[in-house]
Amino acid sequence: xxxxxxxxxxxxxxxxxxxxxxxxxxxxxxxxxxxxxxxxxxxxxxxxxxxxxxxxxxxxxxxxxxxxxxxxxxxxxxxxxxxxxxxxxxxxxxxxxxxxxxxxxxxxxxxxxxxxxxxxxxxxxxxxxxxxxxxxxxxxxxxxxxxxxxxxxxxxxxxxxxxxxxxxxxxxxxxxxxxxxxxxxxxxxxxxxxxxxxxxxxxxxxxxxxxxxxxxxxxxxxxxxxxxxxxxxxxxxxxxxxxxxxxxxxxxxxxxxxxxxxxxxxxxxxxxxxxxxxxxxxxxxxxxxxxxxxxxxxxxxxxxxxxxxxxxxxxxxxxxxxxxxxxxxxxxxxxxxxxxxxxxxxxxxxxxxxxxxxxxxxxxxxxxxxxxxxxxxxxxxxxxxxxxxxxxxxxxxxxxxxxxxxxxxxxxxxxxxxxxxxxxxxxxxxxxxxxxxxxxxxxxxxxxxxxxxxxxxxxxxxxxxxxxxxxxxxxxxxxxxxxxxxxxxxxxxxx
Numbered sequence: 001x002x003x004x005x006x007x008x009x010x011x012x013x014x015x016x017x018x019x020x021x022x023x024x025x026x027x028x029x030x031x032x033x034x035x036x037x038x039x040x041x042x043x044x045x046x047x048x049x050x051x052x053x054x055x056x057x058x059x060x061x062x063x064x065x066x067x068x069x070x071x072x073x074x075x076x077x078x079x080x081x082x083x084x085x086x087x088x089x090x091x092x093x094x095x096x097x098x099x100x101x102x103x104x105x106x107x108x109x110x111x112x113x114x115x116x117x118x119x120x121x122x123x124x125x126x127x128x129x130x131x132x133x134x135x136x137x138x139x140x141x142x143x144x145x146x147x148x149x150x151x152x153x154x155x156x157x158x159x160x161x162x163x164x165x166x167x168x169x170x171x172x173x174x175x176x177x178x179x180x181x182x183x184x185x186x187x188x189x190x191x192x193x194x195x196x197x198x199x200x201x202x203x204x205x206x207x208x209x210x211x212x213x214x215x216x217x218x219x220x221x222x223x224x225x226x227x228x229x230x231x232x233x234x235x236x237x238x239x240x241x242x243x244x245x246x247x248x249x250x251x252x253x254x255x256x257x258x259x260x261x262x263x264x265x266x267x268x269x270x271x272x273x274x275x276x277x278x279x280x281x282x283x284x285x286x287x288x289x290x291x292x293x294x295x296x297x298x299x300x301x302x303x304x305x306x307x308x309x310x311x312x313x314x315x316x317x318x319x320x321x322x323x324x325x326x327x328x329x330x331x332x333x334x335x336x337x338x339x340x341x342x343x344x345x346x347x348x349x350x351x352x353x354x355x356x357x358x359x360x361x362x363x364x365x366x367x368x369x370x371x372x373x374x375x376x377x378x379x380x381x382x383x384x385x386x387x388x389x390x391x392x393x394x395x396x397x398x399x400x401x402x403x404x405x406x407x408x409x410x411x412x413x414x415x416x417x418x419x420x421x422x423x424x425x426x427x428x429x430x431x432x433x434x435x436x437x438x439x440x441x442x443x444x445x446x447x448x449x450x451x452x453x454x455x456x457x458x459x460x461x462x463x464x465x466x467x468x469x470x471x472x473x474x475x476x477x478x479x480x481x482x483x484x485x486x487x488x489x490x491x492x493x494x495x
Contacts, residue, residue: 024350028357029401032287032304035351039309042347048317048337049344051309121153121204121278122146128199141184141192145205153204153275154212159189203274210238216270229255230263241267246494257494288409290362290417292373299366299373303355304409311351313344357394361402364391365420372420373410380434382424425475428468438469439479446485454488 027035043049119127125146129139144165148157163184197205202219203212217223217231233241237249246264250257291302321337324330365388371379385396385403392399403417424432442460449455455463457480461473485491 023346024353025401027350027354028398029404031405032289032308035354036308039311039347039351042343043309043311046340046344048314048340049311049347050314052312118280119278120280121149121151121275124278125149125196125199125204129196132195134195138188138192138195141188142195145189145193145196149205149275151275151279152273153201154209155193155205155207158207159186159193162193163189201271201274201277203271209272210234212274213267213270213272216274217266226262226266229253229260230266233260233263234267244490244492244494286407286414288407288414289358290406290408292362292366292408292410294373294411299370301359301362301366303359305355311344311348313341313348317341357398358402358406360392360394361388361399361417362408364388365408365417367391369420373412376412377434377440378437380420380436382432382434383421384423385421426470428470433469435479438464438471439483441467441469442476442479443483443485446480446491449491451491451493454491456488 027038030038043051126143129142129146132139134142141162144162145155148155148162150156163186193205197215199205203216206212206215214231214234217227217234220227223231232253233249237252240249240252241264246260247257250260253260287304289304291304293300293302317337318341321334321341324334324337365383366373368383368387368391369381371381385399389396389399403421406417407414408417419436422435425435425438427433441464445455445460445463457473457476460476460480461471464471464476480487
């Protein structure tokens, strides 16, 4: 069979991800903070993009005044600078009220005393270590140990691993045997570890919670009877204590059960995470993307544009490009300005499309969840992404990008948009009930239970079934775990 080459035309349809479409999808799933960063970067890199200032409208100037303004704009800047006394100008600039004179003495802390970040547990321990009078070799080993503590203050490496960290060269400072470097011994590691464990806060530097709690009790100047009983319980009956088998612990210790209660309360007062006080994580403040307000009998939706600049393409560059085209010169400059203007237009259109899409999704959510906005979580109806996608005529993936990392301000509080999307549970009568409503019912049942006879998951299931909610015991256990509620065994109060 002979092969031959030929040309043919074929008409097909395919989806092409244009740069503008890619940019629109990327902006759609960004948070407000990320979008502000993109806009700031684009305004820095693109000279044709500028912020549109809100100015009060004025009457157009007369033709004579317009010609006068144009002549003033055409003045040579070099001639204008000749009429300015630069020495006097910069003298006023330096001596103005906004800036201190170079001869003015201002008392201020030195630059090295300015904190760039808050000290964490690692910094706090190193500061104490450097304030102690210990040999250099022991200090270096203690620094290795501090570096192997987690943010909660627990040791995450054993003694052999710390000992194996010795990679010092022969010329390093420390104990030497001839010309050879002496590696750390287990005794040296134990001494350095004891030094770290003696630092503040109490209980830091231990590998287990049990040892940390015992160390916190031992940190007291004098142990009381309650402290001694608590320490004995931690040392000898830790497993029974974790299982809350207090009657067995009291029997083994030979004390009445009611005398064990103060010791248990003393242990509860100890810090389970010694490094918690030095946590440097800061609270993240949420700025909603959408506001929902009740005006009369209607719900009004408003996109939050506070702090977002209104963008436009620079008129100066558009005039410059038109002038270059008329004079047919500077082809490279024309192409540069043309590309930058096209990029600016794409960004402006993508941002506008993003705001419109967010508004459509928010409007659909408000329309379908009016009962929740008016009456609370008991009226929250089950809803999935497909419900909103079909309502606004968009794909589910688009709705998913819109609700990702977006927040909506409602009379019921500031909520993530994903809050409204959840599964439903069948009921014997009426419509499906929201899983969030079921969680609320479980929380209320547990809050009202008898602490000495807490409700089990099976009892919670039967109580919900009596209300017509068809739910399985494993689903109750799942919701209870999501609410961070311990099991009935752990909730039971012995005393």
